[in-house]
Amino acid sequence: MTTSTTTHTIDLTVNGIPRQVTVEPRTLLADTLRTQLRLTGTHLGCEHGVCGACTVLVDGEPARSCLLFTVSLVGRSVETVESLEEPGGRLNPLQQSFQDHHGLQCGFCTPGILMSLTALLRDEPHPDEGRVRDQVQGHICRCTGYQQLVDAALAVSDEDAEVAP
Amino acid sequence: MIGQSTKRREDLRLLRGRGQYVDDLDLPGVASMAVVRSTQPHARILGIDTAEAAAAPGVVGVFTAADLAEINQPWPVHLSNAALRPNEQRTLPVDKVRYVGELVAVVVAETRYQAEDACELVAVDYEPLPGSGHLSVSRDLPVPIHEDLGDNVAAHAVQTTGDVDAALAGAPRVLRETFSINRGGGHSMEGRAVAARYDRALGQFLVWDATQVPHQARALMAELYGVPQDRVRVIAPPDVGGGFGPKAGKYPEEILVPWLAKLLDRPVKFVEDRYEHFVSCTQEHLQLHRVEVAYDDDGMLLGLRDVFEHDTGAYASSLIVPLIAGTTVPGPYRIPALHIEFTSWFTNKVPSSAVRGAGRPQGVFVMERVMDRIADDLGLDPAEVRARNLIPADAFPYPVGLTFRDGSPLTYDSGNYPGLLEKGMAEIDYAGQRERQAQRRREGALRGIGVSVAVEGVGLGPFEGATVRMESTGRVTVVLGAPPQGQGFETTYAQICADALGVDQDTVDVVTGDTGTIAYGVGTFASRVMATAGPATAAGAREVRDKLFRSVAAVLEASPEDLEIRDGAVAVRGTDVAMPLAQAARMSNVGAPGVTMPAGTVAGLTATAYFNPASAGYSSSVQICVVEVDAETGEVEIVDWVVGHDCGTVINPLLVEGQVLGGVAHGLSNALYEESLYTDEGVPVTTSFLDYPIPSARELPRIRLYDQQTPSPLNPLGVKGAGEAGTLGVPAVIVSAVEDALRPHGVRIDTCPLSPGLLGDLISDAQTDAQNEARTEARTDTAATAGI
Ligand code: FES
Ligand code: FES
Numbered sequence A: 001m002t003t004s005t006t007t008h009t010i011d012l013t014v015n016g017i018p019r020q021v022t023v024e025p026r027t028l029l030a031d032t033l034r035t036q037l038r039l040t041g042t043h044l045g046c047e048h049g050v051c052g053a054c055t056v057l058v059d060g061e062p063a064r065s066c067l068l069f070t071v072s073l074v075g076r077s078v079e080t081v082e083s084l085e086e087p088g089g090r091l092n093p094l095q096q097s098f099q100d101h102h103g104l105q106c107g108f109c110t111p112g113i114l115m116s117l118t119a120l121l122r123d124e125p126h127p128d129e130g131r132v133r134d135q136v137q138g139h140i141c142r143c144t145g146y147q148q149l150v151d152a153a154l155a156v157s158d159e160d161a162e163v164a165p
Numbered sequence B: 001m002i003g004q005s006t007k008r009r010e011d012l013r014l015l016r017g018r019g020q021y022v023d024d025l026d027l028p029g030v031a032s033m034a035v036v037r038s039t040q041p042h043a044r045i046l047g048i049d050t051a052e053a054a055a056a057p058g059v060v061g062v063f064t065a066a067d068l069a070e071i072n073q074p075w076p077v078h079l080s081n082a083a084l085r086p087n088e089q090r091t092l093p094v095d096k097v098r099y100v101g102e103l104v105a106v107v108v109a110e111t112r113y114q115a116e117d118a119c120e121l122v123a124v125d126y127e128p129l130p131g132s133g134h135l136s137v138s139r140d141l142p143v144p145i146h147e148d149l150g151d152n153v154a155a156h157a158v159q160t161t162g163d164v165d166a167a168l169a170g171a172p173r174v175l176r177e178t179f180s181i182n183r184g185g186g187h188s189m190e191g192r193a194v195a196a197r198y199d200r201a202l203g204q205f206l207v208w209d210a211t212q213v214p215h216q217a218r219a220l221m222a223e224l225y226g227v228p229q230d231r232v233r234v235i236a237p238p239d240v241g242g243g244f245g246p247k248a249g250k251y252p253e254e255i256l257v258p259w260l261a262k263l264l265d266r267p268v269k270f271v272e273d274r275y276e277h278f279v280s281c282t283q284e285h286l287q288l289h290r291v292e293v294a295y296d297d298d299g300m301l302l303g304l305r306d307v308f309e310h311d312t313g314a315y316a317s318s319l320i321v322p323l324i325a326g327t328t329v330p331g332p333y334r335i336p337a338l339h340i341e342f343t344s345w346f347t348n349k350v351p352s353s354a355v356r357g358a359g360r361p362q363g364v365f366v367m368e369r370v371m372d373r374i375a376d377d378l379g380l381d382p383a384e385v386r387a388r389n390l391i392p393a394d395a396f397p398y399p400v401g402l403t404f405r406d407g408s409p410l411t412y413d414s415g416n417y418p419g420l421l422e423k424g425m426a427e428i429d430y431a432g433q434r435e436r437q438a439q440r441r442r443e444g445a446l447r448g449i450g451v452s453v454a455v456e457g458v459g460l461g462p463f464e465g466a467t468v469r470m471e472s473t474g475r476v477t478v479v480l481g482a483p484p485q486g487q488g489f490e491t492t493y494a495q496i497c498a499d500a501l502g503v504d505q506d507t508v509d510v511v512t513g514d515t516g517t518i519a520y521g522v523g524t525f526a527s528r529v530m531a532t533a534g535p536a537t538a539a540g541a542r543e544v545r546d547k548l549f550r551s552v553a554a555v556l557e558a559s560p561e562d563l564e565i566r567d568g569a570v571a572v573r574g575t576d577v578a579m580p581l582a583q584a585a586r587m588s589n590v591g592a593p594g595v596t597m598p599a600g601t602v603a604g605l606t607a608t609a610y611f612n613p614a615s616a617g618y619s620s621s622v623q624i625c626v627v628e629v630d631a632e633t634g635e636v637e638i639v640d641w642v643v644g645h646d647c648g649t650v651i652n653p654l655l656v657e658g659q660v661l662g663g664v665a666h667g668l669s670n671a672l673y674e675e676s677l678y679t680d681e682g683v684p685v686t687t688s689f690l691d692y693p694i695p696s697a698r699e700l701p702r703i704r705l706y707d708q709q710t711p712s713p714l715n716p717l718g719v720k721g722a723g724e725a726g727t728l729g730v731p732a733v734i735v736s737a738v739e740d741a742l743r744p745h746g747v748r749i750d751t752c753p754l755s756p757g758l759l760g761d762l763i764s765d766a767q768t769d770a771q772n773e774a775r776t777e778a779r780t781d782t783a784a785t786a787g788i
Helices: A029-036 A093-100 A110-123 A129-135 A147-157 B112-119 B164-170 B214-225 B252-264 B274-280 B320-328 B360-378 B382-389 B417-428 B430-442 B489-501 B529-556 B581-589 B653-673 B730-741 B756-785
Strands: A008-014 A017-023 A055-058 A061-064 A077-079 B031-037 B043-049 B059-063 B103-109 B123-128 B153-161 B173-181 B193-199 B204-209 B232-235 B268-271 B287-295 B301-313 B338-346 B398-403 B409-412 B446-458 B464-470 B476-480 B508-512 B563-566 B569-572 B578-580 B606-611 B617-629 B636-646 B704-707
Touching: A017 A029, A055 A110, A061 A110, A093 A110, A093 A147, A110 A129, A110 A147, A129 A147, A147 B653, B031 B112, B031 B252, B031 B274, B043 B103, B059 B112, B059 B252, B103 B112, B103 B252, B153 B320, B153 B398, B164 B287, B164 B301, B173 B360, B193 B252, B204 B214, B204 B252, B214 B232, B214 B252, B252 B268, B287 B360, B301 B320, B301 B360, B320 B338, B320 B360, B320 B398, B320 B446, B338 B398, B360 B382, B360 B446, B360 B730, B382 B417, B382 B446, B417 B430, B417 B446, B417 B617, B417 B636, B417 B704, B430 B446, B430 B617, B446 B730, B464 B489, B464 B529, B464 B581, B476 B489, B476 B529, B489 B508, B489 B529, B529 B563, B529 B569, B529 B578, B529 B581, B529 B606, B569 B581, B578 B581, B617 B730, B636 B653, B653 B704, B653 B730
Parallel strands: A008 A077, B031 B268, B204 B232, B301 B338, B476 B508, B636 B704
Antiparallel strands: A008 A017, A055 A061, A055 A077, B031 B103, B043 B123, B059 B103, B153 B338, B173 B287, B193 B204, B193 B268, B287 B301, B398 B409, B446 B617, B464 B476, B464 B606, B563 B569, B569 B578, B617 B636
């Protein structure tokens, strides 16, 4: 049977706001966010769990929303890129650093990378280059070669962070 | 302003998740199109049964060639070339499929989930034919892929200059080598995407298309629909998630979505997923080069013959890639006699077309392998052999003697290749690196140093245009035909316009890629936009400035020469007499209805300029890379890497650095990681990122950039192109470095990409050979002592 018609109504928190969504068992979190909640900042680059473009935070941990069924998120808290900006739409320090260092080009991979780095910087405010590269290694960026986005993260980490020659 | 590392304004929306990519557009009532794709490399279509799919939940319609005959005529040839044999392509194949992934039928449904479900219910009855997954198989395929052609040759072309036969016959030294290089897909992180609605009031198709070439897409749609071009408006949204070449192609889905939107009277969209990108988005395939090189005892080149085969996939709409590959071979070197010849083969693979580099990485790879082999043969340093053969800085314009893919003579406009190489050698401390290499070798490490020098045809014609307008708000609008896919056009063209017009760049807005806003355009590809749209923008801005000054001068009773733009107003220099820009614009653009304009004022503060360069320009790059190879695992570790690039005048250094770094990453991925693999019959075996790795931040090393700016004489800004620059020298420099590292093992590398598996095999083969040799020698020695 390829179609499922049963639906479930579930409650979850998205970017701090309680939301109720009605979904099929097979509906992926990425699709719920993008289609039902119109949070289109979360992107789909592969839909098979490799590229990291769809990364959001679930209860504070990076997770691939293309691999998560929405029904599994009852009562959980989801954060997406739309939650990062500061009041008045100003960029937060990580976002600002991405702009300063030209850490993005087409911007398609960027929301996922920002979410992974957000999780890292919350746990470890001063990661070194190795930690930053490890944290974003689950993301594919075809545009930048990563160097400028790694520099962006390092600048937030610590102005004196060691940059390997 | 020009030359300033202005931060990108695009980032403010992209970083906040507020980009508007095609799949993000809010189109009420939109239905999703999903595609039934061929599962066969080569087969006749005997029948398609859509009944079950049509009855599936949510399905709005199922369409095959039989249902859409009205728009299913053969596509016009994209770029005709006498050497290219006509091969018919239609939106929907009528009688046979020619590659796995070819579009066979489509389903439109309420949701994408439902559309994909229903695709599985479409039953296609195939009669399989033998298929070809390699150009060598195509030679003898019993049923040709395009049967009317009689065989699988797509094109054959030869270009020569000088007498290569004589050079080869008379040269002190001749090398004969065979090199193969396979590249892969574009893999923009956003796949292809197109959405459309039909506006009945306007009688117009409104199409949002993540394309690099909106005006070309409009032309094809209008032709196939049989409507005038202004009945189709194609908008490449400002946010497109990367292009890299494949999005400059034309695809059946682009034709179907707008047409179905009209037929179904509701918006329709198609968004390619990654599997579809692997099997249905154009990519580059194998090239096999057989090279003969004549040179003297000092390593000076006397002549070169390169006869190569190119895999073009199932259809060929142009010869772009092999033409560029062949004409890139001579590169930065003086070669008195050249013979470049290629045969392009149809195979049962997704059609081949340009991917960042578009044949250039292949050409550079071939020439740079040759330079390394000459160095090896003569016991010279590889950098020295290159330096000896470089075209001197005072030899420009330099005619190579061939014709480039733009149809104009392959004549390098400007450059300083020796300067760029010397700078790179100083940057990496080449002599010091050779000493450290010797030291590391003594310690048992396999360390190598590679060098590559490349010349890159950029800024291709025919033209690009820009409209510049002073708005009644006092802000300025620049309208470009060419769309960005991450390059930052909104920022760089504001810089160019502000510079020429004399206003603050923050008051300039840039609109791109909408056929409804500028009549003509060609598109974003071949590192061409800066050298065409850049000068057009500057010319438009200067014309608006001229009109503005004449107009304001008339009212202020001043001379235009005495005016300047200051604080958002046109002011008389040295006085506080001024007219705000907004007022000047209202005067010229709105006026008072029915009232004559003041004498001397100009109506319409707007100008549209097109720029058509006399020929392509030529950027250049040097890469020097130090690697260490792990003999056990075949892993390549990058120790240091400098990349120097000369793209003429630089508008925004920060953004050019980004282009070069991203290009290098793509090149490294081509050199060591990604490779599209097919069975001999043409079944693709790499169809997800699980079996087709693209390097992450863990694999990508830190790259050191340096630059040199040799302005181009071909346009008033002196600009060239930078988009592909980083990529083209990378396969060459990595293989050069790895071969150098493995020199103690006597390993020769003639092929790229170099997977760890392949490298491991090369090393163990070399070790086995060495052991066998040692054993043979030992036996001979024993035999000798035994007196045999
Ligand atoms: S889209 Fe989820 S990992 Fe690629
Ligand atoms: S910025 Fe384009 S994929 Fe990362």
